[in-house]
Amino acid sequence: MKSEPYISIRNLYKTLGQQEVLCGVDLDVQSGETLVVIGRSGGGKSVLLKHIIGLMKPSKGEVFVEGVNIADVSERDLAPIRKKVAILFQSGALFDSMSVEQNVAFPLHEAGIKDANIIDQKVAEALEVVDLAGEQKKMPEKLSGGMRKRVGLARAIVSNPACILYDEPTTGLDPIVADGVNHLIRRLQKRFQVTSIVVTHDMKSAFHVADQVAYLYEGSIYFKGTPKELQASEDPNIKNFIEGRSEESQQA
Amino acid sequence: MTAFFQYLGLNCLSFLHYLGELFFLAYETTVSIFKAPIRWRLFFIQLQEVGYRSQLVVIVTGGFTGAVFAAQTYFQFHRLGMDTAVGAVVAVSMFRELGPVLTGLMVSGRVGAAMSAEIGTMKVTEQIDALRALGVYPIDYLVVPRVMAMMVSMPMLVCECVGIGIVAGYFVGVHMLDIPGPYYLHYMEKFTGLRDIKMTMVKGFVFALLIVFISCHQGLNAKEGAEGVGRAPTEAVVISSLAILIINFFLSILLNILFPLGG
Numbered sequence: 037m038k039s040e041p042y043i044s045i046r047n048l049y050k051t052l053g054q055q056e057v058l059c060g061v062d063l064d065v066q067s068g069e070t071l072v073v074i075g076r077s078g079g080g081k082s083v084l085l086k087h088i089i090g091l092m093k094p095s096k097g098e099v100f101v102e103g104v105n106i107a108d109v110s111e112r113d114l115a116p117i118r119k120k121v122a123i124l125f126q127s128g129a130l131f132d133s134m135s136v137e138q139n140v141a142f143p144l145h146e147a148g149i150k151d152a153n154i155i156d157q158k159v160a161e162a163l164e165v166v167d168l169a170g171e172q173k174k175m176p177e178k179l180s181g182g183m184r185k186r187v188g189l190a191r192a193i194v195s196n197p198a199c200i201l202y203d204e205p206t207t208g209l210d211p212i213v214a215d216g217v218n219h220l221i222r223r224l225q226k227r228f229q230v231t232s233i234v235v236t237h238d239m240k241s242a243f244h245v246a247d248q249v250a251y252l253y254e255g256s257i258y259f260k261g262t263p264k265e266l267q268a269s270e271d272p273n274i275k276n277f278i279e280g281r282s283e284e285s286q287q288a
Numbered sequence: 289m290t291a292f293f294q295y296l297g298l299n300c301l302s303f304l305h306y307l308g309e310l311f312f313l314a315y316e317t318t319v320s321i322f323k324a325p326i327r328w329r330l331f332f333i334q335l336q337e338v339g340y341r342s343q344l345v346v347i348v349t350g351g352f353t354g355a356v357f358a359a360q361t362y363f364q365f366h367r368l369g370m371d372t373a374v375g376a377v378v379a380v381s382m383f384r385e386l387g388p389v390l391t392g393l394m395v396s397g398r399v400g401a402a403m404s405a406e407i408g409t410m411k412v413t414e415q416i417d418a419l420r421a422l423g424v425y426p427i428d429y430l431v432v433p434r435v436m437a438m439m440v441s442m443p444m445l446v447c448e449c450v451g452i453g454i455v456a457g458y459f460v461g462v463h464m465l466d467i468p469g470p471y472y473l474h475y476m477e478k479f480t481g482l483r484d485i486k487m488t489m490v491k492g493f494v495f496a497l498l499i500v501f502i503s504c505h506q507g508l509n510a511k512e513g514a515e516g517v518g519r520a521p522t523e524a525v526v527i528s529s530l531a532i533l534i535i536n537f538f539l540s541i542l543l544n545i546l547f548p549l550g551g
Contacts, residue, residue, distance in 0.1 A: 109530050115423035124420070129418035143422050191422075 037148070040103065042067040042199060042231045043088060047095035050083055057083050065248075067198075070225050070232040072242040074277070075252035081235040082126065084252065085201050089123050090114045101199075119147070121155035122192035123201040128174040128184035136163070137172035143195040144206050146280065162190040165227075166220060182213035186220070193224060199231040200224065204242045218244040239278055242266075251277065313505050314497070317435050318430045330433035338399050338434070339441030343539055345394045353386055353451025354378060358460040363466065371467045375476035378457035380549070383484035388491035389536055390410070392499065395445065396528040400503035402526035407507025408517045417510070431504045435497070442496030443489045450488055457551035483547035491539060495532050502528040517520045 039062035058081040064070045087099050090106045096288050099188045101117055108271040109117070130139050131213035140159045149155055163169050166186040170207040176184060185205060192200055202221065217242050225232055225245075236242055242249055242263070249266045251259040251274060259274055261268065266274065275281075361374045407430055410416050416426050454476075461467040506524040510516045 086417075089421055091420055096361070112425055114420075115425070118421055118423040125418060125421075127414055129414035129419070131415055133412070146422060146424055204408050 037069065038083065038229045041065055041100075042069075042102065043097075043233070044083075045087070045097070046085060046098040046100070048084070049095045050080070050087065051095045052083070056123075056255060058087075058094075058231055059257055060244035063257055064227035065231060065233060065249060067231050068225075068229050069247045070221070070234065070245055072234045072236060072250045073250050073252055074237060074239070074242050075084070076277070077237060079252055080255055081237075081252055082203050084122065085233065085235050088201060089118060089121050097138045111219060119143075119195065119271040120197055121199045121201065122191050122195075123205060124185065124188050124205060126204045126207060128176075128181075128188035130142060130179075130184055130187055130191070130274065132176050133170065134176075136174050136176070137181070138169070139187060140172075140190045140194050141190060158194055159190075162194040163187075163194065165224070167216070173286050182209045182217070183189070183216065185209070189217075189220065189224075193228070193230075196228065197230065199233070202232065202234040202236075204236055204238075206236060214238065214241065215244075217241075221245045239280070253277075294307075297301040308506055309509075310501055311430070314501055316427050317501075319433050320346035320425065320432045321436070323377045324425065324428040324432070326436070327429065327433055331430070331436050334433045334437035335441060338395070338437045339444065342395055342441070342445055343448070345398055346391055346434035346445045347452050349390050349394050350382075350387065350449030350452035351456040353390055353449075354382055355460045357381060357386065357453070358457035359465065362461060362465045371465075372471035372475050374461045374465075374467055375458065375472040376479035378461070379454050379480045380475045380484060382450045382457070383480060384486045385536070385540070386445045387453060388488050388495060388531060390479070391442070391446045391492065392532040392536075393448045393529055394501045395442065395495075396503070396532065397525050399438070400499045400528050402499070403503040404507040404510070404520040405517065407504060408520035409512030411508060411510050412512055413515055423459055427507070431500075432506075433446035434504060435500050438496040438500040441495060442499075443492040446488050447485070448491035448494075469539045481547075487543045490543060491536065494535065494539060498531045498535060499528045502531060 043063075043065040045061055045063040048058050049056070050058040054283065057118050061084060063071075065259070072079050073084060085090060087094055087107075090099075090109065090111075094107050097107070097133065099107050101121060104117065106114060106117055131142065132145065134287075137159055141160050143156050144158055146172065157164050159172065160169065163171060166189050168186055171179075171183070171187075176187070179187065189205075205217050205221065208216065221232065221234065222245055224230060231247075234241070234245055245265050248260065249263055251266070253259075253273060259271070266278065268274065358374055358378045361377050362371060365371055365374055365377075367419075410430070416430075419429055421427050456467075458472065462469045462472055503521075503524040506520045506527070510520040
């Protein structure tokens, strides 16, 4: 018998201004699974991710995390859920007035940990996981794009969340750093058995990290299956996306 | 004609909407102050930023306002042989109007602009979303320490401005314009009292709330991009300055009933 999904999205609609970004998304993510959501830029992938952590409220529909419909929970009462679900923002979203160390230690301070030795140790461990050991004292403006993302990831994992959401983790990175981030996502999943949702349009990254792939097309889930099933699909929409063919290429 | 009323109606609605948002922010902040733990470290940082670092601006404003006001009053009163009343006029004006209004305007320019720019930048760079994602309610973290620092600092800054203005007025009146010092002080003491200090403190406190809520609201609602972040502090200063000037009129009428002029 299949267990209760860790995250369950039912009939999710979101309208921003005049544009209907999500129109009836249904999606389940099992505990410990890595789901990659692919889709075109501006197609609503990040919007979908923000609904899962309650940063956006649905126009219609339900988002269940550990069985709790977070669409009905007030901002203040979302804190306990947000401590279990971490997010890596596309830009890293580091606090620019704080050093790397202070950024990574932030969730620990918020959790009420006072012992400086424990905080230092946990920060060092988290930075080691993202290959940034010894970079504690640097300020965010001194970091490259890839380093910022990795510090953001260290901040996300430092308090051992049950689920990590990744918003375009490899966008804007060179292929070698991007590959490093992909390995990191995989390593985190193996080491901590976290549930992961990765939003990307980088197909190499998708095939590298995914247990399941969902294709978001025109505001709803067009396909969901394993990476192998995705690659084997003969659907022209899916094939064009995987192979990166624009309308002009198809006509030519 | 229909278009005119439509335009007027839309503007009235958007003004009411804006007021609603400000009151909601004030309500949420009040709830946060009583429900959530106070972040004392952030409060002291803001206290330093708002209170300590505004000293120079407030001292210069108060000092030169008191000095020029004493000189101008003397030039008029001297013709009527009322030189010794200059101290009383300067003190009462500084306490009741000039001190709180000028401090409010200067603080809105210095502190309000900085608050809205800082919060606005945090909003467009997703730092506020990051706070929320880490389970921290942005009002607890960003607004409460600023509101508390302003509530503590502004009445003191207003008193400082008034005090420096009175001292500067005394210096100009007695040492530069040769008004007899004992008479200057006698009339000043006769016409000023605790009621004037109360009035200046109440005004300082109200202006603090206006500046901090308007500025934080502009920052939290900053639009995307450099233009949005640039516009937030400009609008914060303009709106809070206008609010101070308008509310000051009604507050003066009300406070004159509660704390009538002495003498």
